[in-house]
Each structure stands twice: as structure tokens, then as C-alpha cells.
Amino acid sequence: MSGGAMRYRVRPEILGIAPYVPGKPIEEVEREFGISGAVKLASNENPLGPSPAALEAVRGVLGGLHRYPDGGGTMLRETIAARLKVAAKRVILGNGSDEVVDLLAKALLTVGDEAIMATPTFGVYRIVVLANQGRPIEVPLRAGRHDLDAMVGAVTPRTRLLFVCNPNSPTGTAMTRNEVTAMLERLPEQVVVVCDHAYEDYAVSADFPQTAALLESGRPVVVLRTFSKIYGLAGLRIGYGVGPADLVGMLNRIRLPFNASTVAQAAAIAALGDEAHVRASRMVNAAGKTYLTQGFARLGLAWYPTEANFVYVDVGRDGRDVFERLLHHGVIVRHLDGTWLRITIGLPEENQRCLSALERVLADG
Ligand SMILES: Cc1ncc(COP(=O)(O)O)c(C=O)c1O
Numbered sequence: 559m560s561g562g563a564m565r566y567r568v569r570p571e572i573l574g575i576a577p578y579v580p581g582k583p584i585e586e587v588e589r590e591f592g593i594s595g596a597v598k599l600a601s602n603e604n605p606l607g608p609s610p611a612a613l614e615a616v617r618g619v620l621g622g623l624h625r626y627p628d629g630g631g632t633m634l635r636e637t638i639a640a641r642l643k644v645a646a647k648r649v650i651l652g653n654g655s656d657e658v659v660d661l662l663a664k665a666l667l668t669v670g671d672e673a674i675m676a677t678p679t680f681g682v683y684r685i686v687v688l689a690n691q692g693r694p695i696e697v698p699l700r701a702g703r704h705d706l707d708a709m710v711g712a713v714t715p716r717t718r719l720l721f722v723c724n725p726n727s728p729t730g731t732a733m734t735r736n737e738v739t740a741m742l743e744r745l746p747e748q749v750v751v752v753c754d755h756a757y758e759d760y761a762v763s764a765d766f767p768q769t770a771a772l773l774e775s776g777r778p779v780v781v782l783r784t785f786s787k788i789y790g791l792a793g794l795r796i797g798y799g800v801g802p803a804d805l806v807g808m809l810n811r812i813r814l815p816f817n818a819s820t821v822a823q824a825a826a827i828a829a830l831g832d833e834a835h836v837r838a839s840r841m842v843n844a845a846g847k848t849y850l851t852q853g854f855a856r857l858g859l860a861w862y863p864t865e866a867n868f869v870y871v872d873v874g875r876d877g878r879d880v881f882e883r884l885l886h887h888g889v890i891v892r893h894l895d896g897t898w899l900r901i902t903i904g905l906p907e908e909n910q911r912c913l914s915a916l917e918r919v920l921a922d923g
């Protein structure tokens with residue numbers, strides 16, 4: 559828009575979409591506050607960095623970048639499928655798992671169709687549903703967890719999608735395998751359930767529903783996974799969905815031909831084989847979770863039990879103000895609403911920086 563009235567017309571529902579607000583980049587905060595050495599605990603990235611095996615694989619394919627990628631993502635899809643013991647035609651790659659959410663909405667929603675989701679949950683679902691002319695139906699969490707009964711109760715003949723973000727962002731809370739499978743049994747077949755398991759690799763609870771178990775249910779379930787979190791490849795943009803072969807076939811009809819780059823495919827295959835990096839990432843996360851939550855307890859703060867690589871903590875006062883004061887200390891976290899902050903679990907020294915800055919900010923009154 560060049561001032562004045564818009565000369566072109568966008569679909570009216572787009573005017574009602576608030577843009578996604580990503581975590582603040584380190585460079586921006588350092589410039590803004592004239593500091594150096596800021597730590598970013600805002601986007602649930604892996605503090606250990608990318609899998610070294612993935613980096614080596616990236617270097618190995620650079621000389622072939624004049625060629626288009628494998629548009630079918632064959633090797634990567636087959637590697638994923640073999641691990642999950644499903645047919646490769648059930649796997650679709652995305653430019654991040656975000657893109658698979660977009661493909662699902664494009665394929666399944668017509669004007670006014672409904673998509674049920676929790677609130678608060680991952681903000682992309684709402685944006686994508688609105689952008690595809692659907693209606694987001696937001697069901698409040700109960701005690702920080704998905705209220706699956708209320709979500710089933712919200713189903714109407716117009717419902718096409720139901721999102722279960724598990725573990726949920728921003729709360730980190732998880733639904734159990736029995737809870738999810740019991741819900742699947744109660745849903746009509748026309749509802750596609752999207753289980754967003756971006757953080758599955760961090761879940762430690764024994765009753766967390768593993769992807770493979772959900773895929774056995776025989777229900778229209780699409781599980782979303784990403785290489786952005788434990789595999790440390792957020793900058794490459796690669797994720798995937800696994801679902802019924804016929805639905806995945808439909809998504810493939812509307813997927814842009816080369817949505818997963820050569821570099822991303824090669825890195826992802828290598829990352830899947832790098833068990834040492836995944837193990838180390840889990841250990842850093844477990845230790846950091848204990849450290850941060852013990853610190854919160856000491857400060858008298860409440861938090862939700864988390865199965866992910868972040869903690870949602872109630873700072874007991876205006877969260878936006880605490881977020882901004884933390885920036886002055888070079889600590890970037892995420893404020894989404896009210897008195898709560900979402901803090902990514904980092905390296906030991908990052909967690910210490912965060913906790914001592916939080917302690918100082920809260921002591922300042
Ligand atoms: C619940 C959830 N799903 C998906 C994503 C994004 O995944 P990707 O980077 O694969 O698009 C995120 C990232 O923050 C997330 O929190």
C-alpha cells in the first residue's frame with residue numbers, strides 16, 4: 559500500500575489475520591540495545607546447533623546445486639518411512655512442517671469450513687486456516703492441556719480439521735496415548751486430525767503417543783514432524799507429514815514441485831542417522847529443564863510440566879514488561895500473552911544467564 563486507499567483488493571479474511579511474530583533475532587537485539595553476546599531462548603531451536611553429520615552432508619551436495627532437487631524427495635521419504643515402518647507414499651515433505659499445515663488447509667477447506675484447535679496453541683494453524691477461507695474454532699486449554707472432550711464437542715458437519723499440538727506450544731504440556739486414541743474413536747471420519755509432533759523427540763513420558771502408534775489407528779490422522787527442533791536444522795526449512803496414502807496423494811497434487819531443497823533433503827537424511835547428536839540434545843534438554851524449573855521454584859514462580867524443549871512460566875506480572883527488561887540483559891525469550899513467558903531450554907550457561915537476569919528483573923520490582 560502506498561498510503562491512501564488500497565488500489566488492489568485482497569480477500570477480506572486476510573485483513574483479519576494478525577501476522578505471525580517470530581522470536582527476535584540476536585543481531586537485532588544486540589543492535590537495538592548496543593550489547594553483545596545476547597542469548598536467544600525464543601524459538602525452541604537446538605542450542606547444540608545442527609547435527610555435524612548433516613553439515614557434512616550439506617557440504618557434499620553443494621557442487622550439484624545447478625540441478626533441481628529430487629522433486630519426489632524419494633531417498634528422504636524412504637528413510638523416514640522405513641523408520642516408521644509405513645509405506646513411503648504415506649510421507650509428504652514440506653518446506654518446514656508449516657507447509658504441510660498449509661497444504662492440508664488448501665486441500666480440505668472450502669469457504670466457512672471449520673478447523674478446531676486449542677487456545678493458546680501454535681499460531682500458524684489459525685493463520686493458515688483463515689488464509690484458506692476456513693473458520694478457526696478455538697477451544698481453551700484446561701489446566702494447560704488440550705480439552706479433548708470439549709474439542710470433540712465442538713465438531714459440526716462443517717468440521718474438516720482438528721489440530722492436536724502435542725506437546726503443545728507454548729505450554730509444553732502433552733496428551734497421553736490413551737487420551738489421543740480415545741478421542742480418535744469418537745470423531746466422524748470426515749475430520750482429519752493433525753497431530754503436530756514437532757517436539758516428539760524431546761518427550762520423555764512413557765505414555766506419550768509415538769508417531770508410529772498413532773499411524774496404526776486406521777483413522778484419518780496426519781502426524782507432523784520437523785527437522786527444525788532436535789535435529790537443529792530450522793534454517794534449512796524441512797519437515798514432513800505422515801498420513802493416509804490417499805490424502806497424502808491429494809496433498810502431492812497441490813504441492814509446488816521443488817518445495818524441499820537438495821541441501822535440506824541431504825541434511826535431513828544425515829541428521830536422521832546421527833543418533834549421537836539426538837542423544838546429546840536430549841541430555842542437554844533434560845539437564846536444562848531441571849535447572850530452570852528448580853530456579854523457577856526458588857523464585858516462587860509457577861510453570862507447566864513440559865515434555866518439550868521449552869518451559870511456559872508465569873512471572874506473576876506483566877509478561878511483556880519482563881520480556882522487554884530481559885532484552886536489556888541480552889536475554890531473548892518469548893512473550894505471547896498475560897503474565898506468561900515461554901523460555902527455550904538452552905545450554906547450561908544460557909540457562910544461567912536467563913535465570914539470573916530473570917531474578918534481577920523480578921527483584922527490581
Ligand atoms: C508446534 C510447532 N509446530 C511446528 C513448528 C514449525 O516447524 P517447521 O520449522 O518445521 O515449520 C513449530 C515451530 O516453532 C512449532 O512450535
